[in-house]
Amino acid sequence: MNFPPLTTTVVGSYPASPHVKNLFNYCKTGQDPYEDSIREAVEAQISAGIDIISDGQTRNDMIKLFAAKLGGIRMRQKPVVIGELEHRKPITLDDQKLAKEIIDNRAMLKGIITGPFTLAMSCQDEFYGSQEKLAMGFAEALNHEARALSGIVDILQIDEPFFSVEYPEYADNLISTIFSGVEIPRGLHVCGDVSNIFEKLVELDVQILDHEFAAHPELLNIVAEVDFSQTIGFGCVRSDVNTSETVPEILETIKKGIDSIGNYKMMLDPDCGLRHLTPEVAREKLQNMVRARDSHES
Numbered sequence: 001m002n003f004p005p006l007t008t009t010v011v012g013s014y015p016a017s018p019h020v021k022n023l024f025n026y027c028k029t030g031q032d033p034y035e036d037s038i039r040e041a042v043e044a045q046i047s048a049g050i051d052i053i054s055d056g057q058t059r060n061d062m063i064k065l066f067a068a069k070l071g072g073i074r075m076r077q078k079p080v081v082i083g084e085l086e087h088r089k090p091i092t093l094d095d096q097k098l099a100k101e102i103i104d105n106r107a108m109l110k111g112i113i114t115g116p117f118t119l120a121m122s123c124q125d126e127f128y129g130s131q132e133k134l135a136m137g138f139a140e141a142l143n144h145e146a147r148a149l150s151g152i153v154d155i156l157q158i159d160e161p162f163f164s165v166e167y168p169e170y171a172d173n174l175i176s177t178i179f180s181g182v183e184i185p186r187g188l189h190v191c192g193d194v195s196n197i198f199e200k201l202v203e204l205d206v207q208i209l210d211h212e213f214a215a216h217p218e219l220l221n222i223v224a225e226v227d228f229s230q231t232i233g234f235g236c237v238r239s240d241v242n243t244s245e246t247v248p249e250i251l252e253t254i255k256k257g258i259d260s261i262g263n264y265k266m267m268l269d270p271d272c273g274l275r276h277l278t279p280e281v282a283r284e285k286l287q288n289m290v291r292a293r294d295s296h297e298s
């Protein structure tokens, strides 16, 4: 994996939603109303100067986006697993192809898949009978998605926010299964406080570990004490506060990261997805993060 030090990226979601007129047109013409929100998210990230962007995950939340398209699930408020999980057709591939086309070589693209453990913890199981079997079912099904995306995107990330709530002892099996056969750079995003599991995360077969350092600056003390080979996705702006940090504030956070991690082992991104922020603040946070990185380099 070869990215310049302090490459900027995003975790995933972006606050862009279809325009009402497009939703209306969808009823009349069948034209996908989310094409515009993907375009909006992609253009906003590019104009903020981000090096590796996402499609904005504007279509649905991270659970329903995948659960609704897998075989073996009945969609309820909480999805119900009623049979063997099955990847019937690519779920996010068309959106990634569209994002790639819109990008037109102006940035790199990150593919994102919600992790098998997080999906298992978010669904009601009426088939597998054990959390491990259920999670492995998701990992095997979503490996097909990972392989499909790896032909399109530059880097692939699994989102496992539930790892910071409860870390399963079979985590390495889940990650190696979902990434089986994937040759492009592999990343894992775990938000929340990962201080207690960081030592275990570094043993996983991924090249990038991405965490919230703006909301959890104490994590730097742990990172400084542990040996690891991965590049750290260094969350340096908060995704849960709808006001943007200033460039000097972000620069200060980045410098602390460099002291503990080293700039050659760091990527910069927000703590988590930005979907809950206003578009103006999301854009400003990304822009300020890029400016802080540039002011450090110059």
Ligand SMILES: [Zn+2]
Residues within 6 Å of the ligand: 011, 161, 189, 190, 191, 192, 271, 272, 273
């Ligand atoms: Zn997150």
